[in-house]
Amino acid sequence: MNPTVRQTVVELCRAAGMTTVFGNPGSTELRMFRDWPDDFRYVLALQESSAVAVAAGHALGTGRAALVSLHSAGGVGHALGAVLNAYRDRVPLVLVAGQQSRALLPLRPFLGADEPAQFPRPYVKFSRQPERAADVPGAFAEAHRIAMTHPRGPVFLSVPEDDWDEPARPVAPRTVHGGYGADPEALDRLAAALDGARRPALVVGPAVDDERAVREVAELAERTRAAVWISPLSGRSGFDELHPYFQGFLPPVADQLAQRLAPYDLVVALGAPLFTYHVHVEGPALAAGTELYHLDCDPAQAAWLPVGTSVVTTIRPAVRALTGLVGTSERPPPPARTAPPPARPGVLSAELVMDLLRERLPRDTVLVEEAPSHRDALHARLPVRAEGGFLTTGSGALGWGLPLAVGRALAGGSRVVCVLGDGSALYSVQALWTAARHRAPVSFLLLDNGGYGAVRALGRRIGITPVPGTDIGGIDFAALAASFGCPGREVERAEQLTAALDRSLGLGPDAGPELLRIRVPADDSPLYAPWAR
Numbered sequence: 221m222n223p224t225v226r227q228t229v230v231e232l233c234r235a236a237g238m239t240t241v242f243g244n245p246g247s248t249e250l251r252m253f254r255d256w257p258d259d260f261r262y263v264l265a266l267q268e269s270s271a272v273a274v275a276a277g278h279a280l281g282t283g284r285a286a287l288v289s290l291h292s293a294g295g296v297g298h299a300l301g302a303v304l305n306a307y308r309d310r311v312p313l314v315l316v317a318g319q320q321s322r323a324l325l326p327l328r329p330f331l332g333a334d335e336p337a338q339f340p341r342p343y344v345k346f347s348r349q350p351e352r353a354a355d356v357p358g359a360f361a362e363a364h365r366i367a368m369t370h371p372r373g374p375v376f377l378s379v380p381e382d383d384w385d386e387p388a389r390p391v392a393p394r395t396v397h398g399g400y401g402a403d404p405e406a407l408d409r410l411a412a413a414l415d416g417a418r419r420p421a422l423v424v425g426p427a428v429d430d431e432r433a434v435r436e437v438a439e440l441a442e443r444t445r446a447a448v449w450i451s452p453l454s455g456r457s458g459f460d461e462l463h464p465y466f467q468g469f470l471p472p473v474a475d476q477l478a479q480r481l482a483p484y485d486l487v488v489a490l491g492a493p494l495f496t497y498h499v500h501v502e503g504p505a506l507a508a509g510t511e512l513y514h515l516d517c518d519p520a521q522a523a524w525l526p527v528g529t530s531v532v533t534t535i536r537p538a539v540r541a542l543t544g545l546v547g548t549s550e551r552p553p554p555p556a557r558t559a560p561p562p563a564r565p566g567v568l569s570a571e572l573v574m575d576l577l578r579e580r581l582p583r584d585t586v587l588v589e590e591a592p593s594h595r596d597a598l599h600a601r602l603p604v605r606a607e608g609g610f611l612t613t614g615s616g617a618l619g620w621g622l623p624l625a626v627g628r629a630l631a632g633g634s635r636v637v638c639v640l641g642d643g644s645a646l647y648s649v650q651a652l653w654t655a656a657r658h659r660a661p662v663s664f665l666l667l668d669n670g671g672y673g674a675v676r677a678l679g680r681r682i683g684i685t686p687v688p689g690t691d692i693g694g695i696d697f698a699a700l701a702a703s704f705g706c707p708g709r710e711v712e713r714a715e716q717l718t719a720a721l722d723r724s725l726g727l728g729p730d731a732g733p734e735l736l737r738i739r740v741p742a743d744d745s746p747l748y749a750p751w752a753r
Contacts, residue, residue, distance in 0.1 A: 222387040225379075228357040230257060235393035236364055238287040238314065242275035242627070244268050246291030248318030248331055251384040263630065263658065265623065266650035268295045272302035272374075273623035274630070274654060276311040277588075280611060281631025285312035285367045292318045293333035296340060296376075301617040306374045307343040308615035309455040310430055312367040313374040314360070315340070319349065321382040336378035349378035353386035361391045369396060370517040370534050372430070401541065402515065402533035410488070410513050410531070411545035417486035418551070420446040423470065426614060427491020427516060429456035433536040434607045437490060440543045441465050447484065447554035451492035452477065455614030458491075461603035465554050469599045472498040474505065482507035489514045489528075491535045493521055498616075499681065515539075560600045568714040570594035570667050570740050574601035576721055577637070577665075584634050585609065590621025591641040593673030594740075598639060619647030622664065626651050626733075629660040635729050636661065642668040642692055649700065652733065656705030659732035663724040664706075666697055666737045673742055701735040708735045 223231075233239060240261045245253070256262075263278075265271035268290055275286035290296050296317050306313050319325075320332040333339065337347040346366045350359045356379055363375040414420055428437055437459060441448050448465050450458060452472035459466055470477050474497055481487055487494075487510055494514065495505055505527050506512060512528030514521075515538050522530035531538070563571035574597050581587070583605045589598055589612040604610040611628065613620040622645055625638035645666055655662055672690040679687035698708030711720045717738065724734050 222389055224384065225353055225356045225386050225388045226252060226254060226384040228388045228390055229360050230260075232357060232361055232364070232391060232393060233260075233287060237282070237284045238364075240278065241287045241289055242271045242278070243289030244271050244291060244295065245289065246295060246318055246331075248292045248320060248381045249289055251381050252289065252316070252318070252379070254384070263654065265654050267648070268298035269302040269619055270623040270648045270651040270654065272299045272306060272313065272315070273620050273648065274627035274651060275313055276302070276306050276309075277611070277624040277627025277629070278631045279311050279313060279627075280608070281628045281633065285314050285364055286627075288313055288315045290315055290317040292320070292331045293336065293339065294331075296333070296336075300340060300343070302620060303340055303374055304343045304617050305613050305615045305620045307345075309426060309613070310372045311374065312372040314364055314367055315344070315374055315376045317376065317378045319378045319380040322380045323382075325380070333378060337376070340376045343374070344376045345373045346375040348376070349380075350383075353380070353383035354388045356383050357388050357391045361393070365396045370431070371427070400517070400534055402531045402538045406529075406531045407538065407541055407545060411542055413486055413511065413513065414444050414446075414488070414542075414546050415549075419484050420444055420486040420488065421467075421481065421484040422446045422448045423451050423487060423489040423492050423494055424448060424454075424458040425451040425490060425492025425494075425516070426454050426456040426458065427535050428458035429608060431491070431534060431536045432607060433539055434458055434460070436536055436539040436543065438463060440539050440546075443543055443548055444546055445549045445551050445553050446488070449480070451489070451494055452496040453498070453614060453616070454492070455612050457604040457610035460605045462605055464556055467554060467557055472496055473501060475501050475503045478503060478505065478507050481510055484510055486510075487512050489516075490539065491516050495526065499678070566714050568711070568717060568738065568740060570597045571601060572714060572717065573639075573665065573667065573738060573740070574598055576718060578602050580721060580725055581637065582634065586611065586628055586633065586636045588612065588621050588625040588628060588636060588638040590618065590644040591639050591667050592644070593641055593669055593677065594639070594667055618644045622648045623651035623654070625662050625664070626655045626658075626660045629655070629662045630658055633729070635663060635725070635727065635731075637725065638662055638664045640664060640666045641673070642666060642670070642695070642697065643672045645697070646692070646695075650704070652701050652704040652706040652735065655733040661727070661729045661731055662733045663727065664701075664733065664735040665724075666735060667740050668697065668737055669740050669742045671742065676742070697735065697737040706733045706735055708737065711736055711738045
């Protein structure tokens with residue numbers, strides 16, 4: 221007798237290392253959990269977008285795809301903002317949504333999903349509701365392989381609830397070796413261009429960190445004496461920010477970005493969607509005299525870039541090959557980046573928080589950020605050094621950071637530090653319950669400036685002041701955290717900050733979560749002011 225669809229999928233999950241399931245259960249998923257195996261763990265989130273983000277943090281920490289259970293059309297709808305983040309940040313997730321019984325579908329039943337495969341597109345790599353129950357395990361296996369193939373990302377399956385008890389033939393697990401090399405002739409041309417450049421630069425994108433190619437990129441930079449920048453609004457770091465060749469973070473504004481790159485006659489973008497803009501200004505993508513090469517494993521990225529020569533390849537093997545092709549340069553090294561002045565003593569500010577964190581965080585700390593008002597201060601003052609040491613949203617859909625930190629902490633390693641804004645935290649504050657329930661080792665540092673400071677700053681930039689709907693007040697974040705089971709503390713004065721940070725950061729990897737609400741003044745600086753070099 222053939223096993224059921226459920227039994228076959230459970231075996232596929234075991235083979236793929238997906239024995240932790242993230243979700244928020246509903247009626248159309250119940251049959252999936254019949255005879256739930258003892259070696260599987262269910263991580264409950266209190267809203268589907270948080271479930272996706274917690275799963276994403278776990279996937280980034282383990283390097284394996286994570287399995288997420290969503291509830292029919294409504295649950296998928298709740299989750300889509302987080303799915304967008306996972307897609308932009310290339311996080312491998314297998315999303316399985318419940319669906320009503322097949323016999324009911326022609327009647328448009330309650331909790332049924334119309335055209336379910338269309339709903340999450342275009343922000344998934346694969347989307348399907350199999351035609352027959354017997355096809356579910358094969359589609360599941362295919363979806364997992366696609367999720368783990370570069371560029372990695374989320375995939376989606378809709379499974380009618382009665383399919384799980386139907387018979388299905390076992391599906392043998394198999395391996396698809398991801399990664400592919402660049403055209404050798406294209407690398408030869410790029411190597412010659414690097415050797416002949418007067419002043420080259422590398423732009424590091426999130427794919428460098430995703431492929432664990434940080435060391436290889438550093439070797440290429442040192443061999444060619446190239447300046448190194450990080451791409452605009454990158455969801456990862458990808459380079460040691462205390463390396464003498466590191467120059468900073470490119471701004472998401474066309475004229476500012478072109479100005480930063482104007483001194484270079486050759487720019488090589490590595491796994492970076494280089495022209496990621498937030499606001500529109502007129503002007504060319506690059507200054508005259510700047511030549512661009514773009515290396516990325518995503519052919520869609522290569523197709524839409526407005527200028528330059530693209531080479532479709534995974535980053536790590538291409539950089540290794542390129543380092544072997546270029547000569548050792550004798551050109552002068554790039555200038556050192558200028559450190560910002562210390563924060564004003566005695567004033568409780570985001571800058572003071574970053575300065576104190578810089579002194580206290582171990583090199584291997586994983587830092588998760590979702591504080592748009594203070595991201596410039598973080599980048600200028602708090603260097604990330606470890607591979608995989610910085611995570612944020614690369615798409616801007618809020619509510620990602622808090623649950624992402626929870627999932628990353630559950631994946632293991634040292635204590636995670638999550639820097640949040642008050643506005644961002646409120647999109648997914650219920651993830652504190654999941655953190656407390658699973659004793660996730662996270663220190664949440666909530667910078668409370670009383671509203672959506674980044675939106676106010678953008679309003680000032682385009683001449684809209686005041687901006688309605690940007691003030692938040694009257695929320696006791698410490699009490700709110702405590703109500704979810706996460707200890708919460710208040711920091712109201714600068715003299716309290718050092719001791720509070722030392723206590724929270726010193727809890728260690730075996731302690732549970734804690735939230736520090738730090739009251740900082742509203743930021744009245746212009747959005748995307750020139751960053752320190």
